[in-house]
Amino acid sequence: MALRDSLQDGESYFIVEIKSLRRILEAAETDTSGRNPVLCCIDEVLRGTNTVERIAASAEILRCFARSGTLCLAATHDLELTGLLADVYENYHFGEEIEEGDVRFSYRLLPGPSTSCNAIALLAFLGYDPALVQKARDRADRFLESGRWK
Numbered sequence: 001m002a003l004r005d006s007l008q009d010g011e012s013y014f015i016v017e018i019k020s021l022r023r024i025l026e027a028a029e030t031d032t033s034g035r036n037p038v039l040c041c042i043d044e045v046l047r048g049t050n051t052v053e054r055i056a057a058s059a060e061i062l063r064c065f066a067r068s069g070t071l072c073l074a075a076t077h078d079l080e081l082t083g084l085l086a087d088v089y090e091n092y093h094f095g096e097e098i099e100e101g102d103v104r105f106s107y108r109l110l111p112g113p114s115t116s117c118n119a120i121a122l123l124a125f126l127g128y129d130p131a132l133v134q135k136a137r138d139r140a141d142r143f144l145e146s147g148r149w150k
Contacts (some may be wrong), residue, residue, distance in 0.1 A: 015049030021045070021061055028068035038070045045074055059084045082113035100123075 011019075021042075028038045045061065046054040055078055063082070065072040066088040074089070076082075082091045093114035097104045098121050120140060124133045141150050 012048065014046070017046065017048055023052065025061070025064055025068070032132060038064070038068070040070060040072050042072065042074045051078075054078065055080050055084070063088060068133065079113060089092045 007096060021024070023150055024038060045058040049057075057079055058078065062072065062074055066085075072089075074081075079139060086136065088134045090111075091113045092109045094108070095106055095110050095114070096118055097106075102125070103118055103122060109129070117140070120133060120136045123136065124130070139150070142148075
């Protein structure tokens with residue numbers, strides 16, 4: 001968490017993140033006794049790269065953490081990961097209520113993956129052009145129906 005690009009070292013956010021994840025994996029691998037488990041918290045794993053590679057690599061890295069006994073708390077908006085990792089991770093989410101141009105969060109952890117979406121609704125609430133919002137909704141709906149971006 002709190003990783004940044006390093007212009008001085010010539011490293012992108014993504015490079016900084018994958019080095020950090022590798023250090024966590026190496027720390028977990030050095031404790032073969034299981035007496036000193038590694039604890040890690042990851043916010044949006046591999047967010048610095050494209051969607052397909054992010055999901056594929058994130059799934060494998062998180063599986064390695066699970067196999068090694070690492071205690072991992074990973075936050076993600078990649079709904080695909082909740083299904084790909086359901087056999088090794090428990091899913092929880094925060095719920096929200098959208099009313100009259102406002103989003104309210106209960107800040108209570110709920111079981112299972114989230115079944116709601118709010119990003120496009122927030123665009124509307126914050127005054128984005130209604131035509132843009134509608135096109136975004138339509139595009140998201142088409143993707144959810146077909147599994148392909150059009």
